[in-house]
Amino acid sequence: MKKGFTLVELLVALTIIGLLAGASVATFKGAREKAKASLVKQNLSSIRSTAEEVYFTSYPNTYLPVCFESMVDLILKDLGDATAVEDQDYQCLSSSDRWLAIFPLATGGYWCSDGLGRSLPVDGFVPYSSPEYMDCLLAIEPEPEVVPPPDGETGEPGGSTATPVITLSGASTVDLYSKSNNPFKGGAWHKFHEPGYSASDAFDGDISLDIVVVGPTLVSQGGPNSCKTKTYEMEYSVTNSGGNSASTATRTIIHHRCKQP
Secondary structure, eight states: OOOOOOHHHHHHHHHHHHHHHHHHHHHHHHHHHHHHHHHHHHHHHHHHHHHHHIIIIISTTOOGGGGTSSHHHHHHHHHHHHHTOOGGGSEEEEOSSOEEEEEEOTTSSEEEEETTSOEEEESSOOSOOSGGGOOGGGGSOOOOOOOOOOTTOOOSTTOOOOOOEEEEOSOSEEEEEOSOSOTTOTTTTSSOOOOOEEEEETTTEEOGGGOEEEEEEEEEEEOOGGGEEEEEEEEEEOBOTTSOBOOOEEEEEEEEESOOO
């Protein structure tokens, strides 16, 4: 009689082969994702030298074109093609004195490089395009802070009766002189720079990142032909975890379409 493998032995062998094949595929996939993540980090690091070339050579004394009219845009688009990431899934912001780029990693999370010299992993995008938010540290979600409730409050999530307060930095009315038709042109405002704002309450503490900014909204226009004016308003609002809203703060920007007298 010729000896052969039993059915049980064949099934055991096939099972072992399947397990080994599955482990190999998982290892290969993990290596490929790490390679893509490494490519993202290398390319975002190279953006820094390109941005400096823009600032000191191509467009002296401004980073504004970094995300729109330079090699940085090509670097990000090529990186998106290489890692199957769409344009809307990464972030690039630039102003006269700052820039920031955030790109997703295949291994999870995002990688950020900015004009302040930082390159580090972050949790997502920065919430606003104004220059003071072009900082990688603002794309990291802070650990939730447990704040003991003031006397007379429940201390339960959403149970605060505290009313938040919004504080605007700088003047509430800003006179802006520029011959530009639109001082807020583009994602990075090239003539008007937001002076900043903050919000807090007795229950949540600092909730500045939750502020919602609406505007600029044109509310009036007129003036002599030599110096026409347009008046815009920016509205700032915020609601705390208890559902209580702050009084809306307003900043007025008067755009004088002429040289400053």
